[in-house]
Structure formats: C-alpha cells, structure tokens
Amino acid sequence: QVHLVESGGGLVQSGGSLRLSCAASGSIFSINVMSWYRQAPGKRRELVAAITRGGNTNYADSVKGRFTISGDNAKNTVYLQMNSLKPEDTAVYYCRYSNSRQEYWGQGTQVTVSS
Numbered sequence: 001q002v003h004l005v006e007s008g009g010g011l012v013q014s015g016g017s018l019r020l021s022c023a024a025s026g027s028i029f030s031i032n033v034m035s036w037y038r039q040a041p042g043k044r045r046e047l048v049a050a051i052t053r054g055g056n057t058n059y060a061d062s063v064k065g066r067f068t069i070s071g072d073n074a075k076n077t078v079y080l081q082m083n084s085l086k087p088e089d090t091a092v093y094y095c096r097y098s099n100s101r102q103e104y105w106g107q108g109t110q111v112t113v114s115s
Helices: none
Strands: 002-007 010-013 018-026 033-039 046-052 057-059 067-072 077-082 091-098 103-105 109-114
Touching: 002 091, 002 103, 018 033, 018 091, 018 109, 033 067, 033 077, 046 067, 046 077, 057 067
Parallel strands: 010 109
Antiparallel strands: 002 018, 018 077, 033 046, 033 091, 046 057, 067 077, 091 103, 091 109
C-alpha cells in the first residue's frame, strides 16, 4: 500500500508560480511511474506530467516549457514546479503513483489562477 499527500496548492495571479509536492509513504519500492494529473470543473481528469524512476519525463502539450516535474528519492517526494501560470491551469491537481498492476492517488490540492 502507498499513501500520498499533496501540498502546495493555492491562489496565484496569472503569470505567477507555485510548487506542488507529493509526499509518499508505504511500499513505494514497487512504484515505477510518478505522475501529476489535474481536473477542472466539468472536465475529465488529464495527465499533466509524469516521471519514471529512471528519470524520464513526459508533459502535456499545454504545460510544456512552463511546468517541471522532479523527484527527490531521499525524501520520497515528487514535485511539480509550475511557472507562467494561466487561468486555464485552474484545477484540482492529483498525484498518482503506479506500476503495471496498481495505482495510488492522493487527495488532491486546489490550484486557482486569477486573471
């Protein structure tokens, strides 16, 4: 079992920055992909960024060049640095840890970008 706790969300003006954190505990040795998803009101949950245990990253086209995903293995924490935020980035952001057989989700953290 893996337990995830997100933090770092909040209200920011357009053009501002936030850094989200996802702290993991439990059987994380079995996890090989760590991801951030987001869900805006009335929309489907979508992948924002992902990083593998080997350090390979993948980003949604809408956030490329603005967001950076990284991990700190010593702290069992994954980060999402979000720069140049836009109102359309407003959503609840979720952390997801997964392997080929299982997936675990955090409770989500609200990010609101005002224009």
